[in-house]
Amino acid sequence: MSSFDKDSLSNTFIVAISICLVCSIVVSGIAVALKPTQQENKLLDQKQNILRAAGLLGQDSNVDEQGRDVDELFAEFDVRVVDLDSGEYRDDLDPATFDPIRAAKDPDMSQALSDSEDPATIRRRENASIVYLKRSEGEIDKVVIPVRGYGLWGTLFGYLALDSDLQTISGLGFYSHKETPGLGGEVDNSSWKATWPGTQLYNDQGEPDVRLVKRRSPEGSKAAQYEIDALSGATFTTRGVENLVNFWTGEMGFGPYLKRLKASA
Numbered sequence: 001m002s003s004f005d006k007d008s009l010s011n012t013f014i015v016a017i018s019i020c021l022v023c024s025i026v027v028s029g030i031a032v033a034l035k036p037t038q039q040e041n042k043l044l045d046q047k048q049n050i051l052r053a054a055g056l057l058g059q060d061s062n063v064d065e066q067g068r069d070v071d072e073l074f075a076e077f078d079v080r081v082v083d084l085d086s087g088e089y090r091d092d093l094d095p096a097t098f099d100p101i102r103a104a105k106d107p108d109m110s111q112a113l114s115d116s117e118d119p120a121t122i123r124r125r126e127n128a129s130i131v132y133l134k135r136s137e138g139e140i141d142k143v144v145i146p147v148r149g150y151g152l153w154g155t156l157f158g159y160l161a162l163d164s165d166l167q168t169i170s171g172l173g174f175y176s177h178k179e180t181p182g183l184g185g186e187v188d189n190s191s192w193k194a195t196w197p198g199t200q201l202y203n204d205q206g207e208p209d210v211r212l213v214k215r216r217s218p219e220g221s222k223a224a225q226y227e228i229d230a231l232s233g234a235t236f237t238t239r240g241v242e243n244l245v246n247f248w249t250g251e252m253g254f255g256p257y258l259k260r261l262k263a264s265a
């Protein structure tokens with residue numbers, strides 16, 4: 001009489017493989033089912049970051065003072081793709097699907113930067129990027145641009161918002177970086193971020209000239225209008241932030257677009 005040996009080596013393998021298979025099917029199923037929610041959350045997070053940079057949403061809030069939520073507030077923005085060299089709109093590219101960061105990795109959609117062209121250490125710059133425009137009674141109210149650049153440990157990704165004059169900074173916020181908490185990570189400190197609004201961007205020569213300084217110029221002086229406190233113990237991150245702001249608002253960044261926008265206002 002043949003006896004069934006449930007402890008045999010082959011049965012142990014069959015049971016172990018079956019359990020692995022069932023678990024992997026369950027995990028993959030959950031991952032696939034959660035993908036749309038993850039994408040929705042990513043989009044919501046992006047909108048919140050843009051609104052926070054523009055000062056339209058509190059740093060820890062999901063609604064404004066009038067109770068308007070993120071989608072309602074973001075709906076006031078016109079989202080456009082811009083050719084960075086000419087500063088013209090690219091209506092052939094859909095802002096809903098165009099990804100500037102991905103474009104920067106594609107040699108057909110970006111250009112390599114030489115060392116002198118690359119103070120933000122991004123190596124390649126996309127040919128086109130996205131702008132977020134908020135108008136009020138037909139006039140420009142806020143312009144938000146994506147910015148990025150190298151700190152100490154990696155690239156900081158964020159948004160810079162400008163006021164209607166395209167000269168005054170409305171806010172800066174980073175949604176991703178690798179800087180050390182308490183040192184370079186202080187880029188996320190809300191007190192430091194609150195010092196950005198009102199800072200002047202272009203100097204008398206029309207060049208972006210934001211300076212992150214250890215010692216501020218006397219209050220009321222012209223130089224002080226361009227200055228932001230450096231992050232203490234984080235010289236590399238500080239330099240990185242200064243460089244990326246000046247790069248993305250300069251000739252190789254959104255400078256040509258912002259000039260055009262100013263001229264058309």
Ligand SMILES: Cc1cc2nc3c(=O)[nH]c(=O)nc-3n(C[C@H](O)[C@H](O)[C@H](O)COP(=O)(O)O)c2cc1C
Pocket residue numbers: 152153178179180181183184185231232233234235236237238
């Ligand atoms: C563990 C560790 C983490 C650090 N993280 C940062 C950082 O995120 N950003 C930064 O600029 N410097 C960071 N530094 C400090 C730099 O190495 C460097 O000493 C500092 O930028 C000098 O700044 P200071 O001139 O303001 O003192 C870190 C140092 C250590 C040891």
